[in-house]
Amino acid sequence: MKILGIGFLSESSVCLIENGKIKYAISQERINRVKNWWGNPYKAVDFVLKETNNKLRDIDIIATHGLSSIIKDVPNKKYFADKIAEVNKSFLPKNKKKNQVKFLIERQNHELKANNRVMRNVIALRKRYNKIEVHDHHKSHAASAYFFSGWSKCYSLTIDGWGDNSSSKLYKIANGKFTQITSTSTIDSLGYFYGSITKLLGFKPHRHEGKILGLSAHGNPNNAYKIISKMISYDKNNKTFKGNFEKGYYLAKYQNPNISFLKKKFSREDIAAAAQKRTEEVILEFIKDNVPYNSRLALAGGVFSNVKINQKISELKNIREIYVFPNMGDGGLSVGSAMLSYNNKKKFRPQVLKDMYLGPRFSNKDILKILKKSRVTYFKKSNPSKFIADKLNKGFVVACFQGRMEFGPRSLGNRSILVNAKKKNINDWLNKKLKRTEFMPFAPITLDKYAKKMYKSLDNKKKASKFMTVTLNCTNKALNLSPAAVHIDKTARPQIIKKSDNLKIYNILYEYFKISKIPNLINTSFNVHEEPIVCNPVDAIKAFKESRLDFLYIGDYIVEKNDRKIR
Numbered sequence: 001m002k003i004l005g006i007g008f009l010s011e012s013s014v015c016l017i018e019n020g021k022i023k024y025a026i027s028q029e030r031i032n033r034v035k036n037w038w039g040n041p042y043k044a045v046d047f048v049l050k051e052t053n054n055k056l057r058d059i060d061i062i063a064t065h066g067l068s069s070i071i072k073d074v075p076n077k078k079y080f081a082d083k084i085a086e087v088n089k090s091f092l093p094k095n096k097k098k099n100q101v102k103f104l105i106e107r108q109n110h111e112l113k114a115n116n117r118v119m120r121n122v123i124a125l126r127k128r129y130n131k132i133e134v135h136d137h138h139k140s141h142a143a144s145a146y147f148f149s150g151w152s153k154c155y156s157l158t159i160d161g162w163g164d165n166s167s168s169k170l171y172k173i174a175n176g177k178f179t180q181i182t183s184t185s186t187i188d189s190l191g192y193f194y195g196s197i198t199k200l201l202g203f204k205p206h207r208h209e210g211k212i213l214g215l216s217a218h219g220n221p222n223n224a225y226k227i228i229s230k231m232i233s234y235d236k237n238n239k240t241f242k243g244n245f246e247k248g249y250y251l252a253k254y255q256n257p258n259i260s261f262l263k264k265k266f267s268r269e270d271i272a273a274a275a276q277k278r279t280e281e282v283i284l285e286f287i288k289d290n291v292p293y294n295s296r297l298a299l300a301g302g303v304f305s306n307v308k309i310n311q312k313i314s315e316l317k318n319i320r321e322i323y324v325f326p327n328m329g330d331g332g333l334s335v336g337s338a339m340l341s342y343n344n345k346k347k348f349r350p351q352v353l354k355d356m357y358l359g360p361r362f363s364n365k366d367i368l369k370i371l372k373k374s375r376v377t378y379f380k381k382s383n384p385s386k387f388i389a390d391k392l393n394k395g396f397v398v399a400c401f402q403g404r405m406e407f408g409p410r411s412l413g414n415r416s417i418l419v420n421a422k423k424k425n426i427n428d429w430l431n432k433k434l435k436r437t438e439f440m441p442f443a444p445i446t447l448d449k450y451a452k453k454m455y456k457s458l459d460n461k462k463k464a465s466k467f468m469t470v471t472l473n474c475t476n477k478a479l480n481l482s483p484a485a486v487h488i489d490k491t492a493r494p495q496i497i498k499k500s501d502n503l504k505i506y507n508i509l510y511e512y513f514k515i516s517k518i519p520n521l522i523n524t525s526f527n528v529h530e531e532p533i534v535c536n537p538v539d540a541i542k543a544f545k546e547s548r549l550d551f552l553y554i555g556d557y558i559v560e561k562n563d564r565k566i567r
Contacts, residue, residue, distance in 0.1 A: 001345060002054065005338025006045065006064045008121045009163070010036050010206055011331035013407075014044040015358070016052055017338040020348045022148075024048050025358040025407040027331050030535040036207055038330075040124055051360060062129045063341035065333045066118040067136040068164040075111040075165060079185055080104055083245055090246035099258075100245050107187055107252055114162070133341045137163030138301070139178060140336030141325075142171050145298035146178075147339045149323040149463070150352035155181075155291050159241075159283070160301035160329070161191030161206070168241055168301070170290055176343050182290060184240040187252040190279060191303055193232045193243065196256040197275040201268045205254040206302075213306055214440040216276035217489040219269030224262060228274040231259075234285040241282060279303075280312050293318045300336070302329040305409065307493045310470040314461050321460040324469035326356045327408030355501060356467060357414055359405030362537055367555040370537040376545075378559045385504070388553055389511035392420050392521060396550040397430070399526050401540040402504050406533070410468040411525040412495055413445065413505035415533045415540075417549065419522045420512070421482035426522070434547055435529035442522040443468055443493040444485035447509055450519035451496045454478040458496075468495045482520040495523055508553075 005015040015025035026048060028041035049056065087100045126132050135143075141163075142156035152175055159168040167189035170181045195205035198212050231250040235242040243250045249258050262271055283303075291297060297319050304310060304324050314322045325332050342348050371378050381387045388398050396419075403414045411417075419430060419442075427442060446454055451465075455472035464470035471491040479486050486492050499506045513519050527533045527543055534540045537554060544552040544559065552559040 001060050001342065002058060003061045003063055003338045003341050004045065004048070004059045005334035005336075006041065006062060006125065007330060007333035007337065008038065008040050008064065008066075009330040009333065010038045011329060012038050012041040012044070013327075013331045013334040014041050014048045015334045015338055016048050016054070017335075017342055020342055020346065020351070022335060022358055024052050025335060026360070026405070027407070027532075029532040030359065030405065033532060033539070035530060035532050040121055042128070056129065059131070061131050061133055061341045061345075062125070063133045063135065063337040064122065064125055065135050065137045065140045065337050066122045066164065067134055068115050068118060075108055075115070076185065077108070080108045080187075083187065086246045092246065092248050096248050100248065103251055103253075104187070104245065111186060115165075118164075135337045135340045137333065138166050138169040138183075139171070140333045140340060141300035142169065142173070142178065142298070142336070143339045143343070144327070144332045144336035145300040145323060145325040146173050147343070147348060147350050148325060148353035149296070149298045150350055151296050151298070151323070152350055154296040154298050156298040156300070157287070157291075158299075158301040159190055159303035161189055161195060162186035163330075167191055176347055176349075182239045188241050188243040189252050190232060190241055190282070192252045192254065193250065194275060194279055194303065194306075195254045196251070196259065197271060199254040200256070200259055200263065201271060209302075210305065211437055211440060212272045213276060213308055214437070214487070215269055216272040217487055218439055219267060219271070219273030221270070221273035221277035223270040224266040224274035225277060227262065228271070229278045232278060232282055234282045234289070236289060239286075239290055241286065276308065279306070280309055283309060284312055284316060287313060287316060288318060291318055294320045296321050296323070298323045298325070300325040300328045300332060304328045304469070307469060307471045308491070310464060311461070311472065311491070314464070314470060315457070319460070321463070322470070323463045324467070326353070326410060326467035326469060328469065329409065331408060352463070356406050356408055356410075356412060357404040357502075358407040360535065361404045362555065364555045364557070367537050367557060370541065371554075371557060371559070374541045376541060376559045377562050378557045380556055381558060384553060384556070384558060385507035385511045387558065388508050388551065389515055391551055392418060392508070392512050393515045395420060397433070398551040398553055399540070399544055399549050400505065401526065401534065401537065401552065401554040403502070405535055410495070411523065411533055412467065413497070413502045413523065415526045416505070417524050417526050418445075418508070420516070420518070421485035421520050421522045422518070424483040426484040430522070433549075434524070441487035441493070442485060442524050443495065444482060444520040445495045445497055445505070445509060445523035447506075447513060447519040448496050448498045450513075451494070454482075454520060455492070455494065462496070465494055465496045466501070468493050478520065481518045485520050485522055
């Protein structure tokens with residue numbers, strides 16, 4: 001059975017599921033080169049069909065999300081009325097009450113329009129393709145995590161900005177049967193809360209939330225906490241997250257005038273730290289109250305791109321183990337939707353996801369053709385791994401373009417930039433070279449054999465650390481050997497790699513270890529600033545030139561900067 005999954009929200013994507021396995025997956029942004037592109041990804045559909053030698057007639061089912069488009073009473077008018085009543089009963093000044101009520105009325109209308117946009121997307125898909133099945137947004141998120149966790153029974157928590165009249169859901173799942181436990185409305189959104197802090201500090205919501213996480217480690221969370229903590233909470237009575245409109249600060253939108261004064265009162269580092277602390281608190285409180293002792297927890301939704309939150313969850317006494325679907329944001333909805341359709345027909349048994357190398361690959365013949373046109377200096381080596389390891393040990397920067405492109409926000413070796421992590425100041429000049437924010441940490445790639453010497457409490461995070469979806473506390477040895485890969489809070493977000501995961505990248509890391517006795521390298525995404533990760537050889541050579549990197553390992557070839565002969 002072949003199922004095509006389609007996601008049409010931010011980072012719209014397409015996947016092909018064949019007999020329960022992900023055969024191919026790609027986000028349209030990698031094709032059209034528009035970061036976070038959203039809409040019906042027709043180009044990606046055609047791309048996947050062509051790459052997999054399929055015709056549309058070969059597809060049994062096309063699955064997507066957007067169940068609210070066919071449900072009445074969305075948004076929930078009673079819920080908005082209750083929120084308005086809560087504001088009116090509060091002790092807020094009259095003008096503040098008026099503004100909060102005005103927003104809630106506007107937000108109800110906005111959600112109606114947003115749902116109509118979802119409906120138009122689904123209708124357009126139905127017109128273009130037949131055999132369409134539509135699933136709930138958050139159930140699709142949960143399915144992506146559950147079906148590839150390898151666990152037949154677990155809980156699954158989803159948290160994001162909004163989707164199908166919810167911003168979060170908790171499910172108990174056993175043998176493919178989903179039982180919904182709780183649902184948080186879109187206007188009580190932790191995603192909107194964190195996004196509003198992102199916007200307040202001058203970054204782009206829905207894109208730069210990771211920068212707030214990076215910045216938060218540099219601040220004191222207690223300075224701005226008294227105000228920021230009033231914005232969101234855990235509602236124990238209703239077992240949901242809660243946006244506290246009645247306290248006068250929270251709004252379910254990114255551009256929030258209620259908190260603009262914070263920038264004058266506190267540093268951006270302290271604001272970020274307080275926001276991170278409060279988000280962690282309410283999520284942990286929710287999990288402690290709603291997930292039983294010794295449970296496995298599968299996570300998906302954009303908020304779980306926050307790797308520090310994932311670490312905090314894994315450290316809870318009631319959590320036995322966590323798994324985060326590697327494409328945890330809306331880009332993963334195509335996979336979750338497709339798996340729900342497959343499970344409805346075939347009763348799929350959860351499997352461990354082997355890797356995320358699910359996109360296009362290019363032959364050496366294709367690569368050579370592009371190299372000849374690109375006016376670059378290139379050559380082959382009989383032992384490229386050893387050559388590259390030597391250059392990395394000497395401090396050169398190497399981009400890798402190998403095998404199939406990764407699906408999701410993390411580069412996992414095949415579309416990566418590698419550099420040694422020996423000196424802390426490497427971060428400064430690498431950020432400048434790549435035009436990235438100075439306070440952002442770089443993540444390490446680590447040989448599996450030596451992971452326990454580098455990181456603490458690894459056992460219940462093994463699934464997550466394979467895909468760079470959780471931070472770990474670093475050992476003193478990691479701090480001494482690889483200070484550039486350790487953040488200011490003494491954590492790192494590693495990709496722990498085995499030989500069977502990615503042979504070419506493993507060999508580079510192993511050869512580097514033989515020279516340096518260090519099992520870590522910095523691994524960051526191969527892309528030009530604010531562009532998607534490179535997809536094809538043309539993208540790779542363009543990014544290599546623009547970023548002025550030292551070497552590019554592409555297929556069997558090594559490209560070096562034209563102004564430096566360092567072979």
